[in-house]
Amino acid sequence: MRDQICTIRATPSTMTLYRSAPQCSSASSSIVLDKRESLQLDISMDRVKIAVPDLVSNSYFPAIAAIELGFFKQEGLTATHELLFPNFRTYEALRDGIVDFVAAPAHVALSIFPRWRGVKLLCALSQGLFWVLVMRADLGAMPGDLNAVKGRRIGAAPMVDLALKQMLAESGVDLVRDGIMIDRVPGTMEPGVSFGVTAAKALEDGKIDGFWANAMGAENAVQSGVGKIFIDVRHGLGPASARNYTISAFSTTDEFIHSHPDITAAAVRAIVKAQRALKEDPHLAAEVGRRVFPTAEAALIENIVTRDLPYYDAGISADAVKDMNKFCSDVGLLDGPVDYENVVAKDYARFWKM
CATH class of the missing domain: 3.40.190.10 (Periplasmic binding protein-like II)
Structure with a gap:
């Protein structure tokens, strides 16, 4: 979560506000707030940060494209990405409040959020096992x-x-x-x-x-x-x-959804718009590639994305979640079935086919 005057770092029990303070003698100051206290902070939420575990890749490309092609801006959000590897570090950053959203393999969330507690899948970036x-x-x-x-x-x-x-x-x-x-x-x-x-x-x-x-x-x-x-x-x-061991997914925390439902909705719409735009004009992938990829990979991304286009569907089906949870149980990430609504933020499904 970002704006022009402050950043926030959150833990399960406290929240630290780091604030530029021209009126203070030091360059910055911080205060630790107990989350149990009923305190309101006047903080603009127009800036969001998205963690990705691999940038020069097709795996999470719709999220990168949504930033570079201006779809987050259309939704009133200034979005940036942060590369964090290995992939579980993206969900660590999400848990710790360092980033607002994650574009990453869905099953990896369970290494940080046991039994999907505290996290929700908002939409798919693409369908099916993508490696x-x-x-x-x-x-x-x-x-x-x-x-x-x-x-x-x-x-x-x-x-x-x-x-x-x-x-x-x-x-x-x-x-x-x-x-x-x-x-x-x-x-x-x-x-x-x-x-x-x-x-x-x-x-x-x-x-x-x-x-x-x-x-x-x-x-x-x-x-x-x-x-x-x-x-x-x-x-x-x-x-x-x-096929459904995992999916490339766009996720956030339950806390963020509860606190910022409109921003969450705007972010999902931005992803869906990017998927739709790439389907309508695959040449846009090359434009994004030239902005963020090395030259050699920028030359390849359009063909790769074109092959992926049939899988650019934001929907997350009950069968996909059931299959993914079975896989997660088989490999020791999950100790039993979890209901669909405890994995997917169903309220945002209305934007998947907009």
Whole structure:
């Protein structure tokens, strides 16, 4: 939450206000407020910050496009993004009040908000499992054949790896028995690094045999000739049962929804407008890419987004939540079913098809 005069940091019991104070002798001052006290702060909420775990990517692109194409401004909001990796740090920042919204894999929220308590999915950025498995092009295996990973080292980000491991387990592939190592990609923990792009470079350098990441990384590897896509579930390559393991989602806290329902609604509308605009004119993706991506990736993003357009639907169905919760239970993130209304902010569904 941001405005011109102050910022807020929140904990479960206190809230700290940092305020520029020209009348004070110091450059800034702070006061700690007990949330149990009934205090009102006159703070403008026209500025919002959105956390993303990967910027040079198609995974959360509608949120970035909504900022860059001016749809948040149309809704009366000044929005900025903040890159936070690994992905669970985005939800940590949301919990701590450092950011207002998160554009990230939905299932990762459970690592910070157990049983979805305190967080809600507002809309989908895109439908279905959005990561792909890229392996060395010289392996000779057929696309869709999960046996290609046996005896190989696969790079995957924290929490992202859970989807690949579960997919392999359901397909009868055992990590230990079959000699498979799924681990972080060297160099991806550095600040500001794009996981997919770095993974593609690691594959080219022979540091890994394959990687499980976003389509931007896959495109880099395929274009260079060193990689080949083996699994891409939402495009029909791989087990259909994995389609709803997770989604790319736009989320916020219950507290933010309660305190700022109009701002929350405006943010959802901005996302939906961006999805619709990209569907109507995919060339807009290149415009966004030129603003925020390195040159090489900016040249690729339009084609990648064009392939993703059939999945640009803000809706979150009850079946998708049921499937995702089952996956989360299977991998140890959830200890049982959770009702749809405790996962999704249903009141904002009216904007999904506007």
